Amino acid sequence: MDRIVKNRIILEFDGRPENVSLSRVTVAALATQLSVTISELEEIKVATSEAVSNAIIHGYQNNPEKTVRLVCTLYEDWLEVEVKDEGVGIKDIKQALQPAFSSDPERMGLGFVFMQSFMDEVVVDSKVNLGTTVTLRKKISGSGVKNKAVS
Numbered sequence: 813m814d815r816i817v818k819n820r821i822i823l824e825f826d827g828r829p830e831n832v833s834l835s836r837v838t839v840a841a842l843a844t845q846l847s848v849t850i851s852e853l854e855e856i857k858v859a860t861s862e863a864v865s866n867a868i869i870h871g872y873q874n875n876p877e878k879t880v881r882l883v884c885t886l887y888e889d890w891l892e893v894e895v896k897d898e899g900v901g902i903k904d905i906k907q908a909l910q911p912a913f914s915s916d917p918e919r920m921g922l923g924f925v926f927m928q929s930f931m932d933e934v935v936v937d938s939k940v941n942l943g944t945t946v947t948l949r950k951k952i953s954g955s956g957v958k959n960k961a962v963s
Contacts, residue, residue: 815887819845827868827878827897835864835895839884843891846952855930856891856950862923863895863946871899871944891950898943905936 821842825831839860840853848856864880872878883894902908909924927934931948938944 818886820885823882824879826876827872827880828876832861832864835882836861839893842884848952859927859930859948860893862926866923867895867897871897889952893948896945901940901942902938
């Protein structure tokens with residue numbers, strides 16, 4: 813992307829389930845610096861939650877000693893969220909993107925489906941035993957209200 817960066821947050825945190833909400837609120841707080849609608853904000857929060865949950869559950873297999881890296885960048889009319897783990901990686905990305913596929917039989921396999929439906933672009937880069945980076949991009953419509961409180 814050849815755009816001017818308006819703001820960026822880089823956050824690293826333990827691969828603990830309770831940090832999913834931390835990532836969600838952090839991204840939402842940054843997103844409100846653009847004119848996001850309530851609907852866009854909710855979509856961004858859900859997509860971020862799914863990407864971070866995947867890193868913790870699938871990438872790190874719930875090992876809280878591992879670190880998830882979150883990079884959220886604001887452009888003039890775009891938001892980009894990058895979630896990176898150094899976990900087990902994805903053997904077959906094409907298969908992983910299919911609805912109802914999960915490496916964990918306890919899961920529904922809808923994480924990527926939600927990410928793809930809520931974001932304008934989802935890019936998955938993964939190498940087995942080296943980790944996965946999920947990049948989420950959303951064009952912001954500009955019809956929302958700036959600087960509202962986020963929860």
